[in-house]
Amino acid sequence: MKVTSVADPILPFCQRLLPARVAGLSLDLLKATALELAILAGHVLLYPSGIVQERRAAAGPAPAPDAAAQLPVEAKPPVVLLHGFIDNRSVFVLLRRSLAQHGRHQVESLNYSPLTCDIRTAAELLGRHIEEICERTGSSRVDVVGHSLGGLIARYYVQRLGGDLRVRTLVTLGTPHAGTRVAPLANAHPIVRQMRPGSELIEELSRPAPGCRTYFVSFWSDLDHLMDPLESACVEHPDLSAENVRVSGIGHLALCVHPAVAGGIREALDTVRPGDPSAARNGERGGDGGGDGGVTVA
Numbered sequence: 386m387k388v389t390s391v392a393d394p395i396l397p398f399c400q401r402l403l404p405a406r407v408a409g410l411s412l413d414l415l416k417a418t419a420l421e422l423a424i425l426a427g428h429v430l431l432y433p434s435g436i437v438q439e440r441r442a443a444a445g446p447a448p449a450p451d452a453a454a455q456l457p458v459e460a461k462p463p464v465v466l467l468h469g470f471i472d473n474r475s476v477f478v479l480l481r482r483s484l485a486q487h488g489r490h491q492v493e494s495l496n497y498s499p500l501t502c503d504i505r506t507a508a509e510l511l512g513r514h515i516e517e518i519c520e521r522t523g524s525s526r527v528d529v530v531g532h533s534l535g536g537l538i539a540r541y542y543v544q545r546l547g548g549d550l551r552v553r554t555l556v557t558l559g560t561p562h563a564g565t566r567v568a569p570l571a572n573a574h575p576i577v578r579q580m581r582p583g584s585e586l587i588e589e590l591s592r593p594a595p596g597c598r599t600y601f602v603s604f605w606s607d608l609d610h611l612m613d614p615l616e617s618a619c620v621e622h623p624d625l626s627a628e629n630v631r632v633s634g635i636g637h638l639a640l641c642v643h644p645a646v647a648g649g650i651r652e653a654l655d656t657v658r659p660g661d662p663s664a665a666r667n668g669e670r671g672g673d674g675g676g677d678g679g680v681t682v683a
């Protein structure tokens with residue numbers, strides 16, 4: 386998977402002000418930080434709108450097809466969005482719009498309580514939520530997109546609670562799969578302790594998972610200030626089919642909103658892989674299982 390975005394017009398004058406010896410990574414970091422602050426400001430305004438759990442509407446009839454497009458199309462599974470630590474579903478406003486514009490009409494978000502103190506408990510809640518979606522929509526499987534902690538919750542559900550029966554593709558955005566050492570003063574919170582390298586929960590996820598049916602796609606950024614080390618956001622497990630996609634030039638929050646990343650997410654969800662019900666009928670290409678793509682943000 387390789388996606389190239391349009392250039393971000395952020396602080397172009399910095400190239401003239403900074404000396405050449407610091408105009409490389411320093412400029413990229415400055416641009417990424419400015420973008421993170423802008424996204425944070427916008428998210429603060431949107432945050433109240435996402436506090437309340439979204440309403441669950443009954444699945445309605447699909448839109449009538451155009452006269453010029455009458456060929457049968459395999460229905461796309463519902464998409465479940467799972468936010469990160471001390472956040473809510475409002476972080477996915479732009480991603481939801483992007484998915485809807487490209488044919489994903491069943492997209493739902495799950496808010497878990499900011500008072501949640503155990504990833505395992507949150508994973509059980511996710512499992513109940515997914516079962517309800519499958520019953521309501523008639524779909525046997527779903528796709529999941531998890532940002533940061535949300536991706537870790539979803540992985541625990543898939544890998545340790547049998548969720549691979551329900552989750553076709555799990556896309557994670559800046560998720561500390563191997564744990565992160567950032568912000569040591571935050572260890573007072575039990576969830577933060579579970580996200581540390583070597584924690585009991587991280588050790589659980591390193592155990593064998595033979596036959597896991599879910600395909601993993603992990604987007605990780607080279608300027609993610611919440612991942613220490615940066616590569617902790619990669620899925621590295623011998624029993625999991627996984628693709629790690631390196632993102633350049635943006636930070637942790639931007640992974641949820643940048644159009645280049647959204648395009649990569651859509652590609653990951655739309656790829657038909659071996660084992661998908663429609664793979665044999667449609668003859669579409671499958672994933673290679675373990676590739677390493679890149680999203681370049683100039």
